[in-house]
Amino acid sequence: MSENEKVEVHLRKSDLVNTWWRSTFLQASWNYERMQNVGWAFSLIPGIRRLYKSKEDRAAAMKRHLEFFNTHPYVASPILGVELAMEEQRANGAPINDEAMNGVKVGMMGPLAGVGDPIFWGTMRPVLGAFAAGMAQGGSVMGPIIFFVVWNLIRMLFLWYTQQLGYKEGTNITQDLGGGAMQKITTGASILGMFIMGVLVPRWTTMNFPVVMSKVKVQDGAAADIPALAKSINGGDVSASQIAKVVTQIQDEQSLTAYKVTTLQDTLDDLLPGLAPLLLMFIVLWLLRKRVSAITIIFGLFIVGILAYAFGIMA
Amino acid sequence: MISAFFVVLFAFLAGMDGILDQFQFHQPLVAATLIGLANGHLTEGIILGGTLQMLALGWMNIGAAVAPDAALASTVSAYLVTGPAQVSVDTGMAIAIPLAVAGQVLTIGVRTITVALAHIVDKQAEKGNLRSIEAIHWTALALQGLRIAIPVIVVMAVGAGPVNTALNAIPDVITKGLAVAGGFIVVVGYAMVINMMATAELWPFFFLGFALSAVSELNLIAMGMIGLVLALIYLQLSPRFNGGSGNGGGSNGSNGDPIDAILDNY
Numbered sequence: 001m002s003e004n005e006k007v008e009v010h011l012r013k014s015d016l017v018n019t020w021w022r023s024t025f026l027q028a029s030w031n032y033e034r035m036q037n038v039g040w041a042f043s044l045i046p047g048i049r050r051l052y053k054s055k056e057d058r059a060a061a062m063k064r065h066l067e068f069f070n071t072h073p074y075v076a077s078p079i080l081g082v083e084l085a086m087e088e089q090r091a092n093g094a095p096i097n098d099e100a101m102n103g104v105k106v107g108m109m110g111p112l113a114g115v116g117d118p119i120f121w122g123t124m125r126p127v128l129g130a131f132a133a134g135m136a137q138g139g140s141v142m143g144p145i146i147f148f149v150v151w152n153l154i155r156m157l158f159l160w161y162t163q164q165l166g167y168k169e170g171t172n173i174t175q176d177l178g179g180g181a182m183q184k185i186t187t188g189a190s191i192l193g194m195f196i197m198g199v200l201v202p203r204w205t206t207m208n209f210p211v212v213m214s215k216v217k218v219q220d221g222a223a224a225d226i227p228a229l230a231k232s233i234n235g236g237d238v239s240a241s242q243i244a245k246v247v248t249q250i251q252d253e254q255s256l257t258a259y260k261v262t263t264l265q266d267t268l269d270d271l272l273p274g275l276a277p278l279l280l281m282f283i284v285l286w287l288l289r290k291r292v293s294a295i296t297i298i299f300g301l302f303i304v305g306i307l308a309y310a311f312g313i314m315a
Numbered sequence: 316m317i318s319a320f321f322v323v324l325f326a327f328l329a330g331m332d333g334i335l336d337q338f339q340f341h342q343p344l345v346a347a348t349l350i351g352l353a354n355g356h357l358t359e360g361i362i363l364g365g366t367l368q369m370l371a372l373g374w375m376n377i378g379a380a381v382a383p384d385a386a387l388a389s390t391v392s393a394y395l396v397t398g399p400a401q402v403s404v405d406t407g408m409a410i411a412i413p414l415a416v417a418g419q420v421l422t423i424g425v426r427t428i429t430v431a432l433a434h435i436v437d438k439q440a441e442k443g444n445l446r447s448i449e450a451i452h453w454t455a456l457a458l459q460g461l462r463i464a465i466p467v468i469v470v471m472a473v474g475a476g477p478v479n480t481a482l483n484a485i486p487d488v489i490t491k492g493l494a495v496a497g498g499f500i501v502v503v504g505y506a507m508v509i510n511m512m513a514t515a516e517l518w519p520f521f522f523l524g525f526a527l528s529a530v531s532e533l534n535l536i537a538m539g540m541i542g543l544v545l546a547l548i549y550l551q552l553s554p555r556f557n558g559g560s561g562n563g564g565g566s567n568g569s570n571g572d573p574i575d576a577i578l579d580n581y
Contacts, residue, residue, distance in 0.1 A: 024337050028456035029436070031429035035379065038429075038436050042452045045445050055443035062440035062448065066433075070378065073336055113378070121375035122512045125342075126504075129368050131535050132344055136365025139358045143365060144348040151339050184556055187516075188546040193508065194517045195542035198524020199535070201505050204369055206498030273529040280499060284506035285513075294374075295383055295416050297503050302412065305496020310488050314495050 008092050009051050011084060016167065018046035020160050023080055026073050035070035043076075047084045051091035061087070064098045071109035072116025077159045079108045081166020082173055089170075108173075115186050123193035124154070130200055201281050202274020209264035209276070210315045216260045223258050224249035319471060321353035322398070323464050326390045330463030331456055333386035333422060336376065341386035343367030343411075347393035356397035363396050363404050364389065367411055370497075373504030374415075377511065381426070384418025386463050391470055399475035406482060409493035412500075421462045429455045520545060 022043040029038035041062055048061045071079070082104060090096040128147055136143030166173050229246050232238040250256070268275050287297050308314035325346065332340035339345050344364040351360015367389050374382040388411040394400075396407040432455050439447040470478070509521065520542075527533060527541070550556050 025335060025452065025456060027334050027336065028331070028459070029429050029432060029452050030334055030426055031433045031455075032379070032426055033430045033433055038433050038448070038452055038455070041436070041440070042449060045449065049445065057443075058445060059441055059443035062443070062445070063437075066437060066440055117375070117377050118512050121377065122508050125375070126372045126508050127539065129342070129344065129372055131539070133365040133368035133372075134535055136344055136348075136361045136368065138365075139362055141348070141357065141361055144344045144361060147342070147344050148339060155337065184550055187553075187556075188550050190512045190514075190517055191520050191546040191549055192539070192542040193512055195520040195524040195545060196535075196538060197505050197509050198521040198526075199528040199538045200372075200524075201502065201528075202525060203528045205502050205505075208498075274525065277499065277502060278525060281502045281506050281509070284503050285510055288506055288510045294503055294507055295419065298383070298412055298500055299416075301500050301503065302493060302496045305499070306489055306492030309492035309495045 011047055011050055011088055015046045015050050016163065019043050019080055019084065020163055023077055023159055026076055034068040037066050037069050040069045041065040043080055044083065047087055051087055064101060067102055069105060069109060071113040072120065074120055074155060074158055075112035075116035077163040078166035078173060079105060079112065081163040082170055085167050085170040115182055118186055118193065119189045123189040126193065127196050130196065202277050205277035207276045208315050209268065209313060211264040211313055212261055213264055213267055214262045218255045218258055218260050223255045226256065318353045318355065322350055322394055323468060325349040325353060326467040327460040327464040329386040329390050330460040333384060333463065334459040343371055343385055343389035346386065346389040350390060350393035351397040354397040359404065360393055360397045363393055363407050366404060366408055367392065369501045370504060373507030381419055381423055383415035384422055385415065387418025387421065387466060388415040390463055390467055394467060394470060395478060400478045402482060405494045406490060408497050409490065425458050425462050428458065
């Protein structure tokens with residue numbers, strides 16, 4: 001076969017779509033040795049099939065793509081795009097060796113994971129999840145539907161467009177991503193995430209300390225005259241004016257009982273609403289930073305809950 | 316029988332997505348809703364899903380670390396709440412925690428088994444055998460699905476009677492105590508998210524959110540708007556993102572307009 005008969009091979013759109021769909025299953029073979037390596041190679045198979053026809057070439061391609069790989073599962077897409085572009089050039093004779101391909105892969109996976117984790121796991125899922133869970137707790141089917149549809153729409157578009165970006169930009173993408181845009185998005189998302197976490201900590205944490213701090217007899221005339229009303233009702237001689245008088249007293253915010261009971265919870269609320277959840281959050285955060293596992297903390301808190309209930313400190 | 320089939324199917328989906336983390340079939344909100352639907356108790360499933368979702372907000376797999384497993388927790392718990400056993404949502408939430416640990420242990424097991432599968436993949440790769448590589452990849456995925464489907468089938472086989480007997484045998488102080496703990500255990504999830512994101516730069520936004528949360532008229536959508544506006548303002552004003560350009564007067568004028576527009580709409 002002469003030189004000019006050699007045809008260039010190119011990836012087709014269908015190959016790119018195929019890789020996009022396969023990248024959904026990136027983590028299926030996640031293993032403790034090389035983590036996402038099999039899923040990575042699996043995602044590139046459509047391109048490998050198109051570009052290399054001989055068993056030897058395909059075996060060599062698979063071998064170089066079965067090295068260690070691990071990143072956030074969504075941001076693997078731009079890296080897949082870059083590597084597809086590199087494979088295409090290589091198949092057409094460009095001098096790209098295994099080391100270069102592996103270098104690009106490893107060089108991109110760390111920084112991109114640092115972007116994907118806070119954006120998707122740290123901000124988008126908690127914020128969208130919290131919003132939808134709030135609806136769901138009221139029994140609304142729109143909660144789970146919104147969560148599922150919005151999440152998957154964003155995810156699928158993200159996987160496709162970043163893969164296309166990687167494929168078109170090739171190795172230039174490393175400079176693009178190194179620029180301010182990516183850092184801006186991460187910072188912006190993190191601000192939203194931290195702000196919402198600040199809202200959720202006191203709002204959705206239930207801690208009630210019913211321990212009685214003080215029990216004071218209400219001054220004469222400061223309590224609504226409910227006992228007299230009850231007596232009249234039972235005696236059958238209740239009058240309209242008597243009811244109106246009690247209602248007026250209640251509207252004037254007079255006490256409903258003869259004693260004013262202040263619980264520990266009332267005191268805490270007077271001090272700062274949500275103080276107890278905030279303190280608990282910082283204790284847990286401190287434990288997490290001390291490398292105590294989340295599950296240990298959860299079990300510890302369960303024991304705290306049981307003890308606190310048993311001794312009547314919490315309800 | 317049909318409902319049993321769908322329960323197992325949804326459990327299988329949850330198990331697969333527990334490792335993939337793509338469609339979110341493993342998230343309580345989705346998994347519990349689907350299982351509730353299969354059992355004909357949709358509303359209970361949704362409510363349980365919402366409750367468990369709050370708990371699992373911060374459960375995420377980062378790097379090689381494995382989070383508590385939302386898939387097993389939400390499927391088995393949802394089956395007990397919406398299935399024949401008719402357990403209360405509170406109890407469902409309490410038993411979800413040990414299930415999340417059990418699921419975590421199971422996925423660690425499967426992730427270890429897949430090391431062996433990865434070695435088979437290496438052998439097939441040497442032969443250029445792309446089809447078997449694909450087949451092994453799907454097998455690994457099916458194992459992750461079975462990791463959830465099999466425990467669910469076991470619970471179904473045991474039946475409502477023994478499950479209820481076992482749950483009723485738990486003393487009152489434990490179940491009530493667990494319900495109390497369930498109220499504040501969500502903090503762990505929030506702390507996990509905060510632990511990942513917190514920097515000195517971001518803490519003020521947390522405390523701003525905390526202070527504003529006492530204003531109960533501001534619902535989550537309003538809070539989301541405020542958070543977004545704060546982020547936009549911060550990015551526009553922070554010298555880190557417009558270093559060099561530094562023409563204070565001019566940029567301030569143009570900054571005002573979009574923020575005003577957002578505030579007017581709000």
